Structures are given as C-alpha cells and as structure tokens.
Amino acid sequence: MEKSDLKAQMLSYAQARAPQTPIHLQALHLLEELEIPTTKHEEWKYLNLKNLLSRTYTFANGNQQESQFPQSIPNICDNNSANVLTFVNGVYRPELSCLVSPPSELTVCSLLEAKSNYPNLVDLYFGKYANADQHIFAAFNTALEAQGAFVYVPNNKVVETPVVIRCIACPKESHLLIQVRHLIVVGRSAQLTLVEHYSSASTPYHSFTNLVAEVIVLENAHLQHYKIQDESATASHIGLTQVWQLQDSYYANTTISLDGELTRNNLHIALDGQNCQAYMNGLYVLDNKTVTDNHTVVDHRKPNSSSNELYKGILKGKTQAIFNGKIFVRPNAQKTNAFQSNKNILLSPNAQVDTKPQLEIWADDVKCSHGCTVGALDEEPLFYLRTRGIDEENARALLIFAFAQDVLERIELPSVRQYVEKSIAERLKMNL
Amino acid sequence: MLSIKNLQVAIGDKQILHGVDLEVQAGEVHAIMGPNGSGKSTLAAVLAGREDYEIISGEVIFNGKNLLELAPEERAGEGLFLAFQYPVEIPGVSNTNFLKAAVNAIRKYRGQEPLDAVQFLKLIKEKMKLVNMDQSLLSRSLNEGFSGGEKKRNEIFQMAVLEPKLAILDETDSGLDIDALRIVANGVNALRNKDNAILLITHYQRLLEYIVPDYVHVLYKGRIIRSGDKNLALELEEKGYDWIKAQVEAQQPSL
Ligand SMILES: Nc1ncnc2c1ncn2[C@@H]1O[C@H](COP(=O)(O)OP(=O)(O)OP(=O)(O)O)[C@@H](O)[C@H]1O
Ligand SMILES: [Mg+2]
Numbered sequence: 001m002e003k004s005d006l007k008a009q010m011l012s013y014a015q016a017r018a019p020q021t022p023i024h025l026q027a028l029h030l031l032e033e034l035e036i037p038t039t040k041h042e043e044w045k046y047l048n049l050k051n052l053l054s055r056t057y058t059f060a061n062g063n064q065q066e067s068q069f070p071q072s073i074p075n076i077c078d079n080n081s082a083n084v085l086t087f088v089n090g091v092y093r094p095e096l097s098c099l100v101s102p103p104s105e106l107t108v109c110s111l112l113e114a115k116s117n118y119p120n121l122v123d124l125y126f127g128k129y130a131n132a133d134q135h136i137f138a139a140f141n142t143a144l145e146a147q148g149a150f151v152y153v154p155n156n157k158v159v160e161t162p163v164v165i166r167c168i169a170c171p172k173e174s175h176l177l178i179q180v181r182h183l184i185v186v187g188r189s190a191q192l193t194l195v196e197h198y199s200s201a202s203t204p205y206h207s208f209t210n211l212v213a214e215v216i217v218l219e220n221a222h223l224q225h226y227k228i229q230d231e232s233a234t235a236s237h238i239g240l241t242q243v244w245q246l247q248d249s250y251y252a253n254t255t256i257s258l259d260g261e262l263t264r265n266n267l268h269i270a271l272d273g274q275n276c277q278a279y280m281n282g283l284y285v286l287d288n289k290t291v292t293d294n295h296t297v298v299d300h301r302k303p304n305s306s307s308n309e310l311y312k313g314i315l316k317g318k319t320q321a322i323f324n325g326k327i328f329v330r331p332n333a334q335k336t337n338a339f340q341s342n343k344n345i346l347l348s349p350n351a352q353v354d355t356k357p358q359l360e361i362w363a364d365d366v367k368c369s370h371g372c373t374v375g376a377l378d379e380e381p382l383f384y385l386r387t388r389g390i391d392e393e394n395a396r397a398l399l400i401f402a403f404a405q406d407v408l409e410r411i412e413l414p415s416v417r418q419y420v421e422k423s424i425a426e427r428l429k430m431n432l
Numbered sequence: 433m434l435s436i437k438n439l440q441v442a443i444g445d446k447q448i449l450h451g452v453d454l455e456v457q458a459g460e461v462h463a464i465m466g467p468n469g470s471g472k473s474t475l476a477a478v479l480a481g482r483e484d485y486e487i488i489s490g491e492v493i494f495n496g497k498n499l500l501e502l503a504p505e506e507r508a509g510e511g512l513f514l515a516f517q518y519p520v521e522i523p524g525v526s527n528t529n530f531l532k533a534a535v536n537a538i539r540k541y542r543g544q545e546p547l548d549a550v551q552f553l554k555l556i557k558e559k560m561k562l563v564n565m566d567q568s569l570l571s572r573s574l575n576e577g578f579s580g581g582e583k584k585r586n587e588i589f590q591m592a593v594l595e596p597k598l599a600i601l602d603e604t605d606s607g608l609d610i611d612a613l614r615i616v617a618n619g620v621n622a623l624r625n626k627d628n629a630i631l632l633i634t635h636y637q638r639l640l641e642y643i644v645p646d647y648v649h650v651l652y653k654g655r656i657i658r659s660g661d662k663n664l665a666l667e668l669e670e671k672g673y674d675w676i677k678a679q680v681e682a683q684q685p686s687l
Contacts, residue, residue, distance in 0.1 A: 379484075384520040387480045388534035388590065389508035389541060398533065402524025402573075 006053055007036050007136065013059055014143040023127035027142035034136035043135070046322045046354040047293045052236050052262055055206055057177035060089040073168060074199045076228065077415045082164045082195075083108055085149050089170055090178040090209075092147065096166075106159045106192075107152040111183055114150035121152060125185055130214045130242040134266060138240045141212040146179030148213075151194065155187035155218075162193035162413060169200035169207035169235050176205065182213040184223075191222040193413055198228065200235040206261070207231075211239035219273065220248040226416050227253070230423060231260040233288060240266045247273030247302075254411055257284040257292045258423050268297040271305045271333075282311035283407040285424050286319035286351070293322035298338065300329045300363075306337035312407050313344040314400055314424075315351035323355040325370070331362040340370040345377060345403055347396075377403075397428040433458045433629050434479075434499075434598055439490035441471075441478050441654075447488065448474045450654035456598070459626040463640055463665060464633045466651035467673050472633045473517050475651070476602045480514040481507050495597065508534075509541030511597030515587035515604045517633075522574040527586070530574050531556065531593055538594060559592040563619040581612045588619045595623070600631040605639040617642030637669035650676055 011031060019025050036053065037044035073096065077084065085108060086096035092110035099108055107118065114122050132142040149165045169178055186192050200207055209231075217223050229237060237260055245251050257263055269278050284292045298307040313321045323342045344353045357370040377399055385395035401408075404424065411417040434456040441449040448471045456462055466472055478485050479492065481504030492499040497510060522530070535555070536546040547555065556570070563585050575583050584604050591599050601620070605613055620630065620643055632643060640648075640662060648664040649656045652673070657680045658664065668676075 380520050381522045383480075383482055383504060384516065384522070385525075385530070385534075386504035387508055387514050388530070388594065389505050389538035390533050391505045391537065392503070394533065394537070395505075398525055398530070399522070402522060405524035 006057075009057075009059075010136075010140045014140065017144065019143055019145070024143055024145060027132040027139045030132050030139035031136060031143050034133070034139055036136055043295065043324075046320075047262075047264060047291065049262070052208060055175045057208055058174040060091075060176050060178045073166065074197070074230065075166075076195060076197050076419045077162060077164050081415070082162045084164045084166060085110075086166045086168070087148065087180065088168050089176060090147060090167070090180050092149075101159055101161050105153070105157045106163070107150070107154075108163060109150050110147060111150045111181055112147050114183070118150075118152070121185070122150070122183065125214065125216050126183055128214075129216060129244045129270070130212050130240060134240050134268075137210045137238045138212050141179050141181055141210050141240075144179055146181035146210070146212065148181040148211075149183075151182070151184045151192070153186045153190040153192050153221075156189045157187065158191040159193070162195055164195040164197060166197045166199070167209065169198075169209055169231065171203050171205035171207045174205055176207045178207055178209045180209060180211045182211075184213065184215045184225075186217050186221040186223045188218045189220045190218070193224040193226075195226045195228065195413065195416060198231055198237060200231040202232045203234070206234045206236070209235070209237045209239070211237065211241075213239070213241045215241060215243040215251075217243065217245045217249040217251045219246045221246075222250045223252070224412060225251065225253045226411070226413065227255045227265070228416065228420065229255075229257045229260055229263055233259065233261055233290070235260050236262040238264045241268070243267070243269040243278075245269065245271050245273060245276045245278060248275045249273065250277045252279035252281065252410070254281040254283075254407070255294065256282070256420050257286070257294075258420075258427070259287075260290055260292070262291045264293040264295070266295045266297075268299070269307070270299045270301060271307065272301050274302045274304045276302075276305040278305070278307040279410065280307070280309040280311070281407050281410045283404055283420070284311075284313045284321055285404070285427055286314070286321060287316040287427055289318050291320045291322075293324075295322075295324045295326075297326040297328070300327070300333040300336045300338065303332060303334045303336070305333070307339070309340040310407060310410075311342045312404055313342075313353065314347065314404065315344065315353065316347045318348070318350045320352045320354075323353070323372070324358065325356075326358040327360070327368060327370070329361040329363045329366050329368070334363050334365045336363060336366040336368070338366065338368045342372040343403075344372075344374045345400065346374060347377070347400075393429070397425075400428055401425075433495055434631075435493045437491050439475075439478070439492065440488040441474060442486045442488055443474075443484060448654050449478070451490070452651070452654070452656055454649065454656065456629050456631065458597075458629055460647065461624070461630045461632065461643060461645045463645040463648045464631065464651055465635065465648060465665065465668060470651045471654040472651050473602055476514055476517075476600045476631075476633060479507075479600060480504060480512065505537065506541070508594070508596075509538050513591050513594055513596030513599045515584075515591060515599065515601040517602040517606070519575050519578075519583040519587055521576045521578070523576045525574045527570045527572055527574050528556070531590065534590070535593060556593060559589060562592050562622055563589045564615050565589045580607045581609065584608060585612065585616060588616050592619060592623055597628045598631065599623075599628070600633070602633045603635065605634055605636055613639065614642065637665045640665050652677060652680065
C-alpha cells in the first residue's frame with residue numbers, strides 16, 4: 001500500500017462522516033491539504049514511516065464491535081487506589097473502569113459523554129489548544145471526532161487519587177488504526193496526578209494508535225502527568241500532547257517509552273502566563289527494533305517562567321531514538337529560565353540516536369542551556385563494580401539504572417515508579 | 433597465597449612492568465614503595481583484573497588458581513580486594529544497594545546463600561563501627577561528592593564487609609589527616625589474621641607505624657629493586673630514593 005493510500009482512505013472516511021462543527025470542518029480542510037510526512041519534511045527527517053504505511057488498516061473509530069475484551073489488562077495502579085478509565089481500541093469500557101473520587105472534586109468520563117453532559121465545558125476548551133495543523137494525523141483525529149477521556153478538576157479542588165487512563169490496543173481480525181482523543185482541564189488552584197498508560201494485547205495484527213491530548217492547566221493549578229508506553233512490537237503510536245499553562249501553574253510531564261514498533265510523541269507546552277513551571281522528563285529504554293521519536297516544544301510566551309527538560313535514553317539491539325527539543329522564547333518573555341538535556345547510552349553498535357536541540361530566543365534577558373550526549377557505558381565504574389564481585393552483566397545493569405536514576409527520581413507516584421523500574425529491570429535482565 | 437613470577441605488562445606500546453617477582457604468604461603484610469610512575473598502581477590494577485593492560489609474560493598464582501585467567505569479579509570471589517588509589521564516583525548507585533549486590537555476588541560465587549535484608553543490615557552496622565563510617569554516607573550515591581578521606585574510608589569499609597583473603601591498598605593513606613589515618617589503620621589491623629594478607633602501596637612511613645609490615649619492597653621502573661624489612665621504609669623516609677636508584681643503575685646501566 002502506498003502512502004497516499006492511507007491519506008485517501010482517511011479522507012474518504014472523514015468525508016463520509018460529514019463533520020458538523022467549525023472545528024471539525026476546519027480539520028477536514030487540513031486533512032485535504034496536508035500530506036503524510038516523509039523524511040523530506042524537516043520535522044520527520046529521521047523517522048521513517050515506511051513500515052507503518054505498508055499495511056492496510058481497519059479504522060476503529062468508536063465502533064463498539066471492534067472493542068473485544070483483551071485477555072489480560074496491564075495495570076499500573078490498583079483499582080480503588082486510582083480512578084481508572086479503560087479504553088479498548090479507543091472505545092470507553094465502563095465495566096473495566098473504576099471511579100473513586102467524589103464528583104464534586106473530579107469529573108471523569110468519556111469525551112463522548114462529556115459532549116452531551118457538559119457541553120459548555122467541552123466547547124470552552126475542546127479544539128482550542130491542539131493544533132490540528134501540526135500534522136495530518138492530528139487533523140484526521142480532529143476531523144473524525146475521535147473519542148477518549150474527559151477529565152475536569154473544578155477550581156480549588158485537590159484530587160488525592162490519581163486518574164489513570166488505560167488505552168489498550170487489541171486488534172483481533174485485521175490491522176487496526178485506533179484514534180484516541182483526551183481533554184484534560186485542571187481548574188484554578190486545583191491539583192491532579194494523571195497517568196496515561198498505553199499497552200497492547202499481543203496479537204498477530206498491527207495496531208496504530210493516533211492520539212491527540214489537550215491539556216489545560218489554569219492559573220495556579222498543579223498537574224503531574226505521566227505517559228507510559230508499554231506496547232508490543234506490533235504496536236505503533238503517533239501522539240500529539242498539547243499543553244496550555246496559565247499564570248503560576250505547575251506542569252510536569254514524564255514520558256516513558258518501554259516498547260512498541262514505532263512511537264512518535266509530540267509534546268507541545270505553551271507557557272502563556274507569568275511564573276509558570278514546566279518539567280519535561282523522558283526516559284526511553286529500547287530493545288529489538290523499536291523506534292522512538294520525541295519531539296518537544298516549549299513556548300515561553302510570557303516573562304518569568306521556567307522550563308526544565310531532561311530526556312534520557314538507553315538503547316539496545318537495532319533500535320533508534322530521535323530527540324528534538326525546541327525552546328521558543330518570545331520577545332516579551334524576559335527572565336525566562338530554560339534548561340534542556342538529552343543523554344543517551346548506546347549498548348549496541350546497531351543502535352542509533354539522532355538528537356537535536358533547537359533554540360529560538362527572541363528575548364535578551366534569559367537563561368537558557370542545553371546539552372546532549374550519546375555514548376557507551378563508562379569503563380571505569382564498570383571495572384570498579386566488577387572488582388567488588390558483581391559480574392559484568394549485573395554491573396552494567398546497575399550502571400544503566402544509575403544512568404536513568406535522575407529521571408526515575410522525578411516520578412513522584414510510587415506505583416508508576418515501581419512499574420517502570422520493574423519493566424526496566426526485566427528489560428535489562430537484572431538479577432540483583 | 434600470592435606468587436608473582438616475572439610479570440611484564442604493557443599499556444599500548446609502553447611497557448610499564450619489566451618483570452616483577454613477589455611472594456606473599458598468608459598472615460603477612462607487604463609494603464610496596466617507590467617513586468611516582470614506577471608502576472605500583474599498574475601492578476595493583478593488573479592483579480585486580482583491569483583489562484586495558486597487555487600481559488607480555490609472567491604468571492600470577494593466587495591460592496592455587498591462575499589469577500590472570502579470571503575475570504575481575506571471579507578474583508573478588510576468590511578473595512582478592514583492591515582499595516583504589518582513586519575510588520570511582522558512581523552517581524545513581526546507592527552505597528548500600530551496591531554493597532548488598534557485592535556481598536551477595538561474592539557469596540553466590542562461594543556457593544553460600546545470599547544474606548537477607550536483616551542479616552545484611554546487621555553486617556554493615558558492625559563493620560561501620562570498625563571504620564567510624566557515617567550512616568549518611570551509606571544512603572548516598574557511591575563515592576559521589578565524598579571527600580578524599582571519606583572515599584578512602586569507604587574503601588576500607590568495603591574491605592571490612594567483603595573480608596578478602598588478600599587486600600591490596602593502593603595509597604589508602606595518601607591525603608588522610610592523622611585521625612582518619614588512625615581509623616583506617618585500626619580498621620585494617622582489626623581485620624588482620626593468620627589467614628589473610630595485605631599488600632600496602634604507600635609513599636609514607638607514617639602508615640607503616642600503624643600497620644607494621646613484614647616486608648618492604650621498592651618498585652622502580654617496573655621492577656622490584658630492593659626488598660627488606662620495616663627498617664627499609666625508615667631508611668627511605670630518611671634518605672629518599674636516590675641512593676637506591678644510584679646503586680641499581682650502577683649495577684644495571686640499562687635501567
Ligand atoms: N592508561 C595509561 N596509558 C599510558 N600510560 C599509562 C597508563 N596508565 C599508567 N601509565 C603510565 O604507567 C606508569 C606507571 O603508572 P602507575 O600509575 O602504575 O604508577 P604509580 O607507581 O602508581 O605512581 P604514583 O605513585 O604516582 O601513584 C606511569 O608512567 C604512567 O604514566
Ligand atoms: Mg599509583
């Protein structure tokens with residue numbers, strides 16, 4: 001199947017559904033205009049979509065029949081210790097979900113329900129911050145009214161129990177293109193911990209998840225946001241997370257990629273108020289032939305805010321990691337503090353890293369720093385550990401864990417941290 | 433216990449050890465002294481199993497085993513320990529986790545059951561006392577941001593925990609103030625017994641007042657050019673190395 005075929009398929013699918021609202025109509029126009037990116041596009045230079053496009057997908061777009069029950073559903077938090085929303089092939093599954101926080105403190109439901117139950121709230125925020133023009137996949141997601149989670153924390157509410165959005169890809173009879181759309185709003189002085197967990201059932205068919213998440217962090221709000229990708233080697237994921245922060249807000253995004261065939265994360269944060277803090281933490285631990293591409297953008301629009309980005313990668317096998325970190329500092333965003341770092345360890349000669357910082361600074365009174373490294377494990381510490389009796393494999397694993405430590409330490413939710421550490425230990429075959 | 437015969441070692445195309453011979457029996461303390469760059473740390477590193485070196489010739493037998501054929505971790509399992517001249521800082525690995533991994537790896541090598549958390553804690557509490565180790569150093573990353581003295585003390589603490597048969601201390605005394613030196617020396621002395629041996633690499637007689645050696649050797653340009661008892665160290669302290677160098681070079685102009 002040619003690339004253009006997927007576009008044609010998307011177009012005819014979207015046109016047939018005759019979008020109604022201006023947002024959806026505009027997205028349809030974008031879908032007509034935009035092309036599926038190739039490595040000739042600057043933003044997609046290192047990411048080859050050839051395998052992804054070589055397959056014919058059935059579109060799972062809120063179609064109930066597509067959402068068979070997966071055999072085993074991975075869990076990060078226990079039910080009852082979290083508000084869990086489960087989506088299978090993009091369809092909300094209330095019977096696999098569990099909400100524990102009182103409605104006065106937290107509104108969670110599927111976006112579909114939200115549109116009928118809270119139309120004013122949805123209208124206020126939906127489609128305002130996620131730019132459907134980012135790429136054709138975002139346009140398609142918007143044009144098709146993709147479904148997902150709606151999470152709303154009213155002003156001044158502190159939600160103690162985290163919200164976990166579980167998205168499980170489970171293609172049973174054909175390759176499946178799954179669309180997911182989340183809208184997250186954290187009200188003024190409100191506080192929330194949110195976990196997005198992407199996993200997949202192992203089936204002979206491939207899945208392709210096309211995600212758009214809009215995240216709005218209002219004045220003085222506080223959001224810890226985790227995105228854990230732990231899909232199988234037959235699962236691909238293209239996701240756009242668009243965050244909009246207002247004055248005095250705090251937002252920490254931690255993106256952990258543990259598996260999958262191909263993953264492209266676009267994380268865009270607009271700091272649209274003074275005294276905002278944004279953290280972007282990333283860790284990718286890749287094996288076999290996994291390809292992970294993290295494109296982050298932090299847009300400092302107002303003075304006195306800070307952003308801090310730390311992405312680390314550990315690559316085995318024939319894997320590829322791409323990191324592209326953009327920092328924009330607009331002319332009036334004086335006293336901006338922006339820090340960026342991307343560090344990678346290559347554990348195999350066949351692994352590859354393409355890392356690129358991109359700074360565009362229009363204000364003059366700013367502090368910006370960035371750095372990236374790609375290298376092998378240091379020999380000195382390895383020898384030191386081995387002289388203490390620790391065999392080479394375990395010594396390597398210890399050092400790799402140590403390398404990831406500063407990202408792991410930023411995971412404040414214990415269950416997520418345990419889950420990630422355990423997954424990495426398994427991946428590294430640690431035996432300590 | 434340790435028998436080194438005609439050990440010749442190079443790094444790159446530079447030969448550093450030109451034929452070292454040394455016999456160490458259980459219960460003995462040997463001091464190795466010598467000017468900077470004479471090859472003391474190289475000898476220690478080769479014994480511990482550093483892989484950058486090329487063994488040109490010679491053999492090393494440690495408790496009946498051909499040491500040079502073993503991986504560094506196997507040597508540790510056999511009971512060899514090197515206190516590094518410059519202990520490596522390893523951010524992100526906690527001192528405690530590291531020690532536990534080390535203790536249990538060595539136990540596994542020896543076919544012993546691993547220590548559980550309680551037993552391990554008991555062991556390190558006991559050994560901490562021996563070297564006045566501060567509790568806070570244990571929860572920190574291995575050697576990261578430790579002062580020079582703290583790093584050296586941590587090396588001896590590890591030695592105390594791992595209870596090696598042969599400990600090689602590479603300038604563990606350098607840079608220590610007198611209190612720290614006493615603590616380190618007392619720790620080492622407390623661990624001495626008739627079944628283990630110590631190889632002390634040092635520049636200073638001061639250490640040898642606390643840990644009294646049975647033999648003192650002078651390594652110069654990759655050879656042991658003189659051996660004696662503890663009085664040799666006193667003589668070196670007083671006169672420096674020039675007189676021995678002169679004697680040796682008179683005998684062997686090739687050096
Ligand atoms: N990796 C290396 N590459 C090249 N030369 C080296 C290397 N390591 C050591 N050497 C050289 O080998 C010689 C012996 O070094 P070594 O560290 O063993 O000396 P030392 O006796 O321990 O000295 P000091 O008393 O200063 O600790 C020195 O000339 C040193 O420069
Ligand atoms: Mg030395």
